[in-house]
Amino acid sequence: MPGSTDQTLRPFLWRAARMFPDVEIVSRTHDGIERYDYAAYENRTAQLANALRDAGIERGDRIGTVCWNHHRHFETYFGVPSMGAQLHTINPLLPDEHVGYIVENAADRVLFVDPSLAEKLAGAVSEDPDAFESVEQYVVMGDEDSIPDVPLDPMVDYESFVGDESTAYDWPQLAGEQPAGMCYTSGTTGRPKGVEYTQEMLWSHTMATITPQGLGIDADDVVMPAVPMFHVNAWGMPFTSTAAGAKHVYPGPSPTPADIAGLIEDEEVTLTAGVPTVWIGLLEYMEDNEVDLSSLERIVIGGSAAPESMIRRFDDLGVEVMHAWGMTEMSPIGSVSHLKPGMEEWNAERRYEKRAKQGLMVPGIEFQVIDEGSEEIEWNGEDFGELWVRGPWITTEYYERPEANEEDFEEGWLKTGDVVTVDPEGYIKLVDRAKDVIKSGGEWISSVELENELMAHDDVAEATVIGVPHERWQERPVAFVVPDERADRNALAEELPEMIEAEYPKWWRPDDVVFIDEVPKTATGKFDKKVLREEYSDEEFADGQVPEGAAPGSE
């Protein structure tokens, strides 16, 4: 027998607005700090739903957002899906032609846009007006004064759009399979691919990640997603925090490390989340500025590997890092690296080694790891293969991309493209993305591992490693390093390869160390190796001369 209602988002807000009506939602906006509570928030979502209905929006229509993290954007998170429409969050940092492609592919009928992003959006529209043919209304996230001088037509400000609407809305009972959200993978590997999230996918992701073996969010938390709300729904945290009745803090347009630090202090944030680059920025800022992190208990770090050195740094500051792994296709959270009972007693070395792994799948997800011979690997922490996953919040297809479906899904499993090991305790460790693995003399070299090791050096701010073509060994690793301002580059160029050689097989030693000012980043803040590969495609690198006897495979 089915339950009396389907699994949908709306009851999470129903509960928060009644049981935690005074709990605050705070955001840093173009106009300064704004705050209200769940009771007011619920009213605003009803006003938004009424405004959208007046604009002709019906069940199944798509509504796009081109916005940073703030309360108005959060209003679309419940307002849009709970009326039966579909919230399509768009990454504004993508190239214009990708934004156009995405809007056209999703056929968004309304686009909400931040004042600071309106010019960028207008640029994308003027480049390819046909791609935006489906858009009937642009809504600028602010009041009358926020209307920018850009050609987006027709354009209205958000406060005028929702202002006169009723705070009551007859929310429909929706089916679990009703599409509720949509997000495109950032396209580091070709054209962006659309992933649709149904009501029940978002519901089950929320229920799993709220648990202690997920992110463990509770009513006494103050949650600040630093991860943008256009990056897989800020990892679902706006939904999870609401389900918990927690206080929300949104850091607004392009937050700097100073903004992040200030909000943690002022709003007494207990839990925050973001990609490693955000935390590299905060830690650097803290070198020259006094920051009080005493309220902060946990940071979720994911999207790219959290270096062990970063986990240690935050531990010293009294902040527990929860290293999480996931994908757009997974709503997004798959695994979190929590220690099991008893492991707290282990020595520091072993504990950190475990915590730096991508961790244990959260309850509800199954996985298998398939090697090159199509066999399941042994869980011995050494054998590796491609990680396949399945579960209630993992998609089974891309939107209108049959050729990609053929490649990425098999018998109900999502083939993640991530190469992992699994240890006897069930912790996965990401060795590399399949396309980033360096294959030298027939042996694998993990670029992720090398990067983590390099970034542990005090004089290294950022580091990434790519495989460059090599006549004899097919590929060799070259390190691209952003040195600390104070670093002695000559010394570093010698020290880093030696450091790697001391820890790893000799052929893992990078052939060359190239100093750069900044590692190029993708639209979600990850290291963009594709750009480096292109930029340095004609470069002659030093040949590290892998010594005879230390050749790949001989150790």
Ligand code: ADP
């Ligand atoms: P994109 O493919 O556009 O970067 P996603 O944000 O969906 O979009 O990226 C998912 C990928 O990010 C994963 O397949 C994995 O390679 C990488 N990733 C996510 N979390 C981690 C992590 N904790 N450690 C290492 N890699 C990670």
